[in-house]
Amino acid sequence: MNELRMLLEAIEGDAALAAAERFRERIEALDRLDAYLPLIDRADTELARRMQDACAQLEALNAALYRRIREDIRADHDGGRVLERFTDVDVLQAYGQDYDHLDELVAGVLQLPEPTLPTRELGAEMVFYQPTPARHVFAMIARSGLEEGDALVDLGAGLGHVPLLAAICTRTRAVGIELEPAYVACATQAASALGLANAAFLQQDARDADFAIGTVFYLYTPFRGTILREVLDRLRHEAMCRDIRICTFGPCTPVVAQEDWLVADVAPQTDRVVVFRRQIAQS
Ligand SMILES: C[S@@+](CC[C@H](N)C(=O)[O-])C[C@H]1O[C@@H](n2cnc3c(N)ncnc32)[C@H](O)[C@@H]1O
Structure with a gap:
């Protein structure tokens, strides 16, 4: 579980992960956390809580991004431009x-x-x-x-x-x-x-x-x-x-x-x- 602790520390300490453009990194972090889910010791409540919080925070950031892009599309602001920003x-x-x-x-x-x-x-x-x-x-x-x-x-x-x-x-x-x-x-x-x-x-x-x-x-x-x-x-x-x-x-x-x-x-x-x-x- 040391690797998971290190991963959580990296996620918790990376404030820039909240930036809209870091969507790809957030998805990658969520995928990596997901892989630990079946392995986590439920008795270690502190670790389980940190993991749950990290996932919830990343998902909330993504949900806010989806909402913003949907609003831009509906308002006929250039929602397409926003989507294309993610397609390098x-x-x-x-x-x-x-x-x-x-x-x-x-x-x-x-x-x-x-x-x-x-x-x-x-x-x-x-x-x-x-x-x-x-x-x-x-x-x-x-x-x-x-x-x-x-x-x-x-x-x-x-x-x-x-x-x-x-x-x-x-x-x-x-x-x-x-x-x-x-x-x-x-x-x-x-x-x-x-x-x-x-x-x-x-x-x-x-x-x-x-x-x-x-x-x-x-x-x-x-x-x-x-x-x-x-x-x-x-x-x-x-x-x-x-x-x-x-x-x-x-x-x-x-x-x-x-x-x-x-x-x-x-x-x-x-x-x-x-x-x-x-x-x-x-x-
Ligand atoms: C491989 S999917 C492609 C879906 C979509 N074009 C995309 O790229 O995301 C093929 C689709 O064609 C539809 N389909 C198959 N034969 C069809 C036909 N003769 N006329 C209209 N749609 C058909 C199927 O129901 C299916 O939804």
């Missing part, structure tokens, strides 16, 4: 499917209500819900060049993290298309609680969506096989008439990379966002 270059260049402190920050800010049990059974070739790690969403927002006049469409939006973050960080209109009504209800509620007039969620099969509303399409591998084929054919049709970008993450990326009408902005890999644009025909 390292984070935006990160690879991998794992989650980190940014996902904690996003969960605290979005405060998505717990969905009721899914009511729709996903068909064959459809992929169950899993959110894109937040750092990749920020990377997609930055690298796709989303700006006013664009409209982002997340095909298979789940609980809506991607459109919600895009609506917070840009002036873009962001739309989530999702088959599961319970997820659509949660996302809609979260957008309304944050006053995001530029985010909307539609309960639909992606194959029935109106693709004309979008300029940037995002797919975190929502489906495979013939459904993906059908959606890619419709996207190709859209791309023949106007400029669109297609952003992908996960196992659908190598499939999309085989489309000869698209060109990727980076070497296509499954564990980072790839932004595809229409291949310009060579004369």
Whole structure:
């Protein structure tokens, strides 16, 4: 327990840990304290109390940060800027499917209500819900060049993290298309609680969506096989008439990379966002 005492001393003695920008360090400290929880001797009440106090203090600092960012978003102060302050270059260049402190920050800010049990059974070739790690969403927002006049469409939006973050960080209109009504209800509620007039969620099969509303399409591998084929054919049709970008993450990326009408902005890999644009025909 000496290590725990040293850790507590370091946390208690680090007044700068209260600064908003030290969010990552606070999450790391909470994770380290959490790891000691099953090991702590309950008879050592002084140590248990110190640990409880340290956790409560760090959590209160984080809750205050989430509240401030939510207020900024609602008041249309630049809540997106605040979020982006936490996404340094390292984070935006990160690879991998794992989650980190940014996902904690996003969960605290979005405060998505717990969905009721899914009511729709996903068909064959459809992929169950899993959110894109937040750092990749920020990377997609930055690298796709989303700006006013664009409209982002997340095909298979789940609980809506991607459109919600895009609506917070840009002036873009962001739309989530999702088959599961319970997820659509949660996302809609979260957008309304944050006053995001530029985010909307539609309960639909992606194959029935109106693709004309979008300029940037995002797919975190929502489906495979013939459904993906059908959606890619419709996207190709859209791309023949106007400029669109297609952003992908996960196992659908190598499939999309085989489309000869698209060109990727980076070497296509499954564990980072790839932004595809229409291949310009060579004369
Ligand atoms: C891997 S999750 C991606 C969630 C979200 N895009 C994100 O990145 O955080 C895939 C989502 O697609 C939805 N989905 C699967 N097939 C679909 C379809 N045909 N039409 C609409 N949504 C679908 C699933 O219900 C699930 O929520």
